[in-house]
Amino acid sequence: xxxxxxxxxxxxxxxxxxxxxxxxxxxxxxxxxxxxxxxxxxxxxxxxxxxxxxxxxxxxxxxxxxxxxxxxxxxxxxxxxxxxxxxxxxxxxxxxxxxxxxxxxxxxxxxxxxxxxxxxxxxxxxxxxxxxxxxxxxxxxxxxxxxxxxxxxxxxxxxxxxxxxxxxxxxxxxxxxxxxxxxxxxxxxxxxxxxxxxxxxxxxxxxxxxxxxxxxxxxxxxxxxxxxxxxxxxxxxxxxxxxxxxxxxxxxxxxxxxxxxxxxxxxxxxxxxxxxxxxxxxxxxxxxxxxxxxxxxxxxxxxxxxxxxxxxxxxxxxxxxxxxxxxxxxxxxxxxxxxxxxxxxxxxxxxxxxxxxxxxxxxxxxxxxxxxxxxxxxxxxxxxxxxxxxxxxxxxxxxxxxxxxxxxxxxxxxxxxxxxxxxxxxxxxxxxxxxxxxx
Numbered sequence: 001x002x003x004x005x006x007x008x009x010x011x012x013x014x015x016x017x018x019x020x021x022x023x024x025x026x027x028x029x030x031x032x033x034x035x036x037x038x039x040x041x042x043x044x045x046x047x048x049x050x051x052x053x054x055x056x057x058x059x060x061x062x063x064x065x066x067x068x069x070x071x072x073x074x075x076x077x078x079x080x081x082x083x084x085x086x087x088x089x090x091x092x093x094x095x096x097x098x099x100x101x102x103x104x105x106x107x108x109x110x111x112x113x114x115x116x117x118x119x120x121x122x123x124x125x126x127x128x129x130x131x132x133x134x135x136x137x138x139x140x141x142x143x144x145x146x147x148x149x150x151x152x153x154x155x156x157x158x159x160x161x162x163x164x165x166x167x168x169x170x171x172x173x174x175x176x177x178x179x180x181x182x183x184x185x186x187x188x189x190x191x192x193x194x195x196x197x198x199x200x201x202x203x204x205x206x207x208x209x210x211x212x213x214x215x216x217x218x219x220x221x222x223x224x225x226x227x228x229x230x231x232x233x234x235x236x237x238x239x240x241x242x243x244x245x246x247x248x249x250x251x252x253x254x255x256x257x258x259x260x261x262x263x264x265x266x267x268x269x270x271x272x273x274x275x276x277x278x279x280x281x282x283x284x285x286x287x288x289x290x291x292x293x294x295x296x297x298x299x300x301x302x303x304x305x306x307x308x309x310x311x312x313x314x315x316x317x318x319x320x321x322x323x324x325x326x327x328x329x330x331x332x333x334x335x336x337x338x339x340x341x342x343x344x345x346x347x348x349x350x351x352x353x354x355x356x357x358x359x360x361x362x363x364x365x366x367x368x369x370x371x372x373x374x375x376x377x378x379x380x381x382x383x384x385x386x387x388x389x390x391x392x393x394x395x396x397x398x399x400x401x402x403x404x405x406x407x408x409x410x411x412x413x414x415x416x417x418x419x420x421x422x423x424x425x426x427x428x429x430x431x432x433x434x435x436x437x438x439x
Contacts, residue, residue, distance in 0.1 A: 017074055026073055029080050029121040033070035035175050037063050058096045065092075082122035086130050089114045090137045102145045102152035106166050111138055113173030249302075278320040278405040282429040285315040285349065285356060289328045293347065296332040305339050307332075309347035316429040317356050323402040324426065327410075330395040331360050331422050338420070339364035351428065355408075358424040367414040376400040376410070 016030040040063035047056035065088055072078040093114065097107040115134045119127050145152050293309045300307035335345045345362045367375065376396050403410050407427050414420035
């Protein structure tokens with residue numbers, strides 16, 4: 001579309017109003033009103049020039065009526081009156097019929113188009129009434145001409161005058177009908193596309209729910225079975241202290257994994273059903289994540305992983321504390337999960353371009369190349385960690401959703417066999433200067 005066409009389209013949409021602010025009937029009315037007002041700028045002076053004074057006054061009256069109704073509807077928020085609009089048409093066209101050659105004139109061309117406009121801007125319950133009223137009015141004026149032909153004035157010369165009358169009158173009903181049909185077709189096309197998109201989303205949602213239920217039924221049973229087995233073994237079998245200690249470690253590990261899975265599942269379910277809103281406030285980053293990182297440091301130590309973090313104590317961000325804690329916990333948990341014993345995880349921050357970047361780097365097993373493109377989607381599923389840790393595959397999709405709700409995002413780099421680096425981007429508070437930067 002050319003620049004001039006875009007400008008015309010923009011002006012037209014401002015004149016008729018947006019779909020969010022006005023109903024389809026109102027926007028059709030605005031379009032017809034603007035179109036007819038523009039037409040009368042041509043018809044009124046032309047009819048005066050041709051000596052068709054009644055036609056000029058009639059066109060001017062229609063234009064003025066349309067303008068008043070349009071102005072009240074578009075700019076004052078007053079709904080147009082379809083009843084006044086319909087009755088005014090009957091009066092004006094009846095007068096024009098008798099002053100403009102009756103059945104030999106051009107008024108009969110406009111009646112059906114005007115009725116179509118009335119039907120387009122009036123409630124459905126009025127349609128039968130207006131169709132009936134217009135048919136009766138049409139019959140009455142024609143019967144009046146038939147029985148009292150002297151009531152009809154003939155301002156046109158036979159031939160040329162009648163030809164000019166028909167040619168100049170024809171665009172009005174054509175343009176009105178075209179606008180209505182275009183609006184109705186576009187409205188239908190938009191609704192059809194919206195319905196198809198809703199159907200696709202529903203199908204996708206159902207597929208995700210089925211997949212989620214399948215994952216839950218499979219993955220949630222395993223850790224609970226392990227926990228049950230450990231407890232039965234501890235209570236029923238005589239075992240020495242070293243074996244007991246090992247079993248307790250396994251039991252604790254299974255319990256931690258199950259709690260993490262349940263936590264992600266509950267957060268995800270809540271976000272899907274309630275549409276969790278982010279409570280964004282200015283907050284100190286270290287205050288928000290310090291306790292979470294200390295807990296993760298202890299979990300890493302159990303796996304003999306060295307976890308260090310360096311968070312600039314001066315960084316202030318705009319975030320939802322609970323969401324940011326969940327995201328940080330999930331990202332660091334994944335780093336622990338996929339880093340082998342003796343590995344290391346480094347967490348640090350830097351600041352640039354109005355954003356704080358939390359960097360979580362590990363030297364674990366990395367992410368397979370074919371999984372990287374779908375890592376933040378439900379399609380990625382769950383994978384086993386270096387100690388066979390298992391999840392439900394909800395952590396990263398949940399993290400992505402929660403960061404977007406806070407105005408941030410997540411990115412990553414990974415080399416299979418060498419490790420991964422995840423970046424959590426979060427908006428800085430306005431008062432922070434870009435000099436605050438950690439090593």
